[in-house]
Amino acid sequence: MRQIDALKSPRFSQISTFARLPRCSDPSEGAVFVGVPFDDATTYRPGARFGPLGIRDGSRLLRPYNPFLEVYPFDELNACDGGDVDTVPGYTEDTLRATETLMDQVFRVTIPFVAGGDHSITLALLRSAHRAHGRVNLIHFDSHYDFWDSHWGKKYTHGTWLKRAIEEGLVGKVVQVGIRGSVYSHQDKDDGASLGITSLDVRKVKYQYQSVVETLNSLQGKVYISFDIDSVDPAFAPGTGTPEVGGMTSFEALEIIRSLKLDLIGFDVVEVAPPYDVSELTSMLAANLIYEAMSVVAKRRRR
């Protein structure tokens, strides 16, 4: 058993690592949890720099066996906690570079499960994924499009990373899930289409759930998933920076992840902002999303 045994050492004790897993001595030893604590590319509420800490604390109740997917993800993947990237507060581009430096190593040898941090960091993750795997398909859970060209004249923010990723040729097909809320212009939808993005808004999830799952599972080849926690309704995930009411329930979010049968090469959950969280709701949900994603990989591997 990889985790500290909760039947010997209670779950509220011992130094916080993700799911009470061992600290990785070497990323190649197994699937690795990595934190990227950064929030200076945030346009509204900050706090996501405390995301990795919050998610570690929120992961203390995770147990070895996933009964819905019938798999032991931590054992199967030899999972461990790789610590955090040394980010550079206030300097997005430096932080992206620092993230790439570490993640280049990780992607070469294993599958990372990353806790942000704001969504800007996904650009660094996709750059590293691209160097290791070439162009990958992207599933992007979010309430926002995130493909604006710039904010305040700046190219690297949590609302522009997807535009950059496409411009840099990092991704193949892109499917967005959970989109909702007011936007800047009617051109946003057209921009998405012209960028080749498939956007499945929250009504699709609510009214055509099976079709959403099928669209996702139809993706061929290697897939990266970036999960912005604000795709979930803020009642279930209040601890986030740019919440949009009227979103998915946590059950819907977990069920979609559980339903995936894909060749997953990386997963991130971003925009968890613990200063705005209540009773660790958001951190616990983020930890469980990572757990389900690990289970999806573990299940596929076992076969």
Add this chain to the structure above:
Amino acid sequence: MRQIDALKSPRFSQISTFARLPRCSDPSEGAVFVGVPFDDATTYRPGARFGPLGIRDGSRLLRPYNPFLEVYPFDELNACDGGDVDTVPGYTEDTLRATETLMDQVFRVTIPFVAGGDHSITLALLRSAHRAHGRVNLIHFDSHYDFWDSHWGKKYTHGTWLKRAIEEGLVGKVVQVGIRGSVYSHQDKDDGASLGITSLDVRKVKYQYQSVVETLNSLQGKVYISFDIDSVDPAFAPGTGTPEVGGMTSFEALEIIRSLKLDLIGFDVVEVAPPYDVSELTSMLAANLIYEAMSVVAKRRRR
């Protein structure tokens, strides 16, 4: 563009007006947001006097374009923030008069979108609406009937305004949506029927959603909507005074508003009590409900 441009001045900056719209110099210039900060007719938790402030803060993320209704509500309606009524704390009837004085002017020239305040203020709003438009039909979202005759021997409270409105002949057809929770007596239902009220309880919303929307859209002529935020489940709207568990989700609430095709002459959202809110969930939902209601009007106007 009417709002302060968020791509120049970040959303967390500048003096809080609704949706960062300009302060109205004259209510006739466009659809107007008005606050009625009052909570002394509240029977349980107070705090709704801070509703207008909370909703202004919670509206900072609203952007120009509504992609579900495909309309630019603020531009279409030339929307602005009209400030607050000068209420008289501790004196319900004086506050009603003060509200009527201001709202008489507003209803004559435009459509108000009002942020309460407790539900007692809707009586003043309906009086002004009646003076401007004659008898209007009323859609009333709530978990409570609000047609009790009195509380503690008093006629003007947040639980009696609807009885008064009917007695005063202000409203035509009345349809209630979201009703639930324990009540004082089995006669409450009968009382509603004898007052000519159609009450659609929360089960109707959950199990017969389409029928609810159709009932609402069958209303002919001018319609006023009063939205008590406690019609939504307190998980989505904890910041309110008399919460009832087991309610609508925020998605359901927003979808119903989005589905309306009516001649809307006024809208209020009441009972938002920021001292009980968490992470601005309730304020943000209230702001979005106003946004959707503005969009409904804008869409109809454009055609």
Add this chain to the structure above:
Amino acid sequence: MRQIDALKSPRFSQISTFARLPRCSDPSEGAVFVGVPFDDATTYRPGARFGPLGIRDGSRLLRPYNPFLEVYPFDELNACDGGDVDTVPGYTEDTLRATETLMDQVFRVTIPFVAGGDHSITLALLRSAHRAHGRVNLIHFDSHYDFWDSHWGKKYTHGTWLKRAIEEGLVGKVVQVGIRGSVYSHQDKDDGASLGITSLDVRKVKYQYQSVVETLNSLQGKVYISFDIDSVDPAFAPGTGTPEVGGMTSFEALEIIRSLKLDLIGFDVVEVAPPYDVSELTSMLAANLIYEAMSVVAKRRRR
């Protein structure tokens, strides 16, 4: 009318008893609310020792008539507040004994509606129920199985009470509702089956709701219900000790209780931990669950 009249004495006033009912002078006078404030058998977050206080405060909005079930539960059952068991903090087995001493008296003369406390106390309640009624069927709402054999080498915790209850022959058929989340081992499911337990997980509730209700209503004879508030999603019930994301909504939970047509001889709601609650969401839900359970009994009795 049994409750303090809210139309004379406002709901925020007077000493807190459950639903503002009278303090029982004698448990035999009617259905009795009893608190068991204890949380030392908790494996993660404590705080359930404040459950009875929280639920009393959260019950202040309950009114006499249940319009969904068309019954006056407090009048029908002559309900009253029996105060709390004198628990022994830090000593689970002493607390179980103290609970049994009081509850033996209660079960002999009436139906108790108990507010925990952590789930360990249900063992004491079932022992008393067994002495009064013989073996009863058990409906167990929870996100966890609770039939582990021991924690930290200890037999009496909030995760082992069901195993003890079965070993001691206290219960007949056992049906679990709402199960989800990661577990220690794949044997947990098998263990449940070999113990004769029917486990209906949260997917059953979400996707086969009618079938869940039918399974429950098929139980013959006397039935005891133990409702762990963590069976509800933490967005609706954040104030609990071992939350699991992705659960039932409060509407679903209330609807299941409302749908029951059973010979109910006792009901408990456990694991309400007010220090983790927000805006009394969890306490209010717990109070309403008790109200619905009282209504189920009242309705059956009236026929």
Add this chain to the structure above:
Amino acid sequence: MRQIDALKSPRFSQISTFARLPRCSDPSEGAVFVGVPFDDATTYRPGARFGPLGIRDGSRLLRPYNPFLEVYPFDELNACDGGDVDTVPGYTEDTLRATETLMDQVFRVTIPFVAGGDHSITLALLRSAHRAHGRVNLIHFDSHYDFWDSHWGKKYTHGTWLKRAIEEGLVGKVVQVGIRGSVYSHQDKDDGASLGITSLDVRKVKYQYQSVVETLNSLQGKVYISFDIDSVDPAFAPGTGTPEVGGMTSFEALEIIRSLKLDLIGFDVVEVAPPYDVSELTSMLAANLIYEAMSVVAKRRRR
């Protein structure tokens, strides 16, 4: 022993009465705790209507013996909890009348220790005190003068009660302690002087503590104390409606009360607003202030 024995029944258990004292069956049986839950005369943050509930909960840690004053206040005074006045939410003058009706009975037979409610209620208390005792001297702890003539054209608010009390001839000498913060006009000071009020501001408490105590103890004859919790710094008492930074510490407040050697005929603590409290700081302080005041009376009586 009058309180529920905490060594048998833990302090977190049983129905909340003040200090876990018995419910009074008759106010003449001893010194009585009474709540006046009302906040509609509040000019800023509401919430004091939950003051009595909060203070009861915050009083659970009070134990029988006061080691600083060397007295058993509850035993000496035969103290009990008299419940709350049936206030009339939204109607200040009705509430004053209801308060007087109950308090007239209480003042005739014993010494009341009252938990507000906002400060408007002190007018009713002083009216009743006057009917029972004639004109009494008043010690008034506050950060505000409270002798404005009106607010919004209204005579009865939490900022005007002292002006009314003086106009009605209810009080003799008036000494204010803890005054600070910005005011409406330089005439406020002059108004106080012309009303015969001695105002000791917070600097006096900080720099001339002994002189403050001596001024208070020089009051002859019967004395009533009204303690607005906002006289204490909001770091120690955040749960209040119109906080002023830069105030007394809780130690200073408690020490002043402990130092009093006066013929105290009544005591109130007002403006405790639990919705703004954190970790029960304010409620606990209010409960301890009442405890010290009871001890002052008990000590004098014993001699």
Add this chain to the structure above:
Amino acid sequence: MRQIDALKSPRFSQISTFARLPRCSDPSEGAVFVGVPFDDATTYRPGARFGPLGIRDGSRLLRPYNPFLEVYPFDELNACDGGDVDTVPGYTEDTLRATETLMDQVFRVTIPFVAGGDHSITLALLRSAHRAHGRVNLIHFDSHYDFWDSHWGKKYTHGTWLKRAIEEGLVGKVVQVGIRGSVYSHQDKDDGASLGITSLDVRKVKYQYQSVVETLNSLQGKVYISFDIDSVDPAFAPGTGTPEVGGMTSFEALEIIRSLKLDLIGFDVVEVAPPYDVSELTSMLAANLIYEAMSVVAKRRRR
């Protein structure tokens, strides 16, 4: 009267400006409140970007007359709210430039009272002050030295602004007040001395208060004050980014400001982080510090 009249329009109503003052149409019209919402140069907890909003809300209780200093600051200074600088989130140097652009105008015509934002912004303020006034003396309230050379290799952070200000020749004498907490090295003290800084630590404030005031008042010529709210103990000012326990009380902080007799040409209060605030304690303190500073200027001007 410059403020909205609270005796006509309650303090909880109307759009939030500082102290409910009018929005400046032109900075030259009087002393101006300006917000600089920025927190990307923060090394620990973010949130100061919401400082200006929080301080506006926390200033609603400020009234016209300061009885300690016997002056009407708003009238005397013709004060108004100048809105916020358009900062560039995530880009410190751009934000400094934007701040200078606006503040250059302000310093030329009036005295600014600035609400941060993190402490990095003071560099921009001092640059503008220098352009308008030449080298000014600096009083720096803080628990930290803030003269480190760099963080993470970066020159512009909230811990290095003072080093930059000295390097750029912006300031004359520098006196620090309230310093405490652990530091990186024993050389920090020496560095301060070699930079010509006088550091008065918190013990000086506690044990030699008069001497601290005299040292400050001995400063000749023009003086700028930068007040980091973390100089105050976090019990009084929890809403801040890098709190240090064991600090000044709010009374001590206010008294020092009130005691100043200096030619003040600008004032800022920085590091107010509302997401970490409780019950607006920190925002209210910051608003009052600005009020006292305005009063100091007003009093001097009147003579």
Add this chain to the structure above:
Amino acid sequence: MRQIDALKSPRFSQISTFARLPRCSDPSEGAVFVGVPFDDATTYRPGARFGPLGIRDGSRLLRPYNPFLEVYPFDELNACDGGDVDTVPGYTEDTLRATETLMDQVFRVTIPFVAGGDHSITLALLRSAHRAHGRVNLIHFDSHYDFWDSHWGKKYTHGTWLKRAIEEGLVGKVVQVGIRGSVYSHQDKDDGASLGITSLDVRKVKYQYQSVVETLNSLQGKVYISFDIDSVDPAFAPGTGTPEVGGMTSFEALEIIRSLKLDLIGFDVVEVAPPYDVSELTSMLAANLIYEAMSVVAKRRRR
């Protein structure tokens, strides 16, 4: 440098150890931080089981050099984080045994700095200290006496550990600091005297500070310090289980520790209950108290 370098890896990043020190591979390598997460001997609010986690998080701002004591405590002591004792939730005596087993090893080779957990754990710490060092003198910071004989008939609770320690002959002289609040009986004081305990109440700290420090520094020989965080006023330390208003400030507490010149062989800070904390005030204070205690040892060692 022992800590993770905050100028390379920001303070909000990386896995939480005390002060970001390395995890001890062997307790003999230096002074060791150890957590004892346990709260089942608590008589009121639980939550201290999360004390070690909270204090680790609250220690992230600690830096290498203590400028008041002019020492580098972590370097001097070669400090590290030893993780937590494997406590047994719900079983006090088992937990004491588990604590002794680990602490026996620690006391033999180094000085432990322990984070509770409730105060019951100090009995285990003193037993281990006694085995390693013989009878030691005890400085006991607290608002409560903690030498009651039993609670609910039980010998091992957080209010009886000191009686046990004296009975077992573990301690020599005992000096208590900060005592206040109501107690069960006037005999408590006499009991203390007859047990040979010197109790310095909070008035002594406030009015005779120097005398308190001298009394403590007059202790000869080896000294153990147990610091109950509730000795500090709850405004500075709200996150605790049995708060008593009117206590020491954090400045006073830190100053007393800084003033000690003693042969310290162990230190604990107990009763930190994060669920009741706000903005980490209590955790940060506890971390700083440990830091000052480490500095006291380091300073003595250096000489």
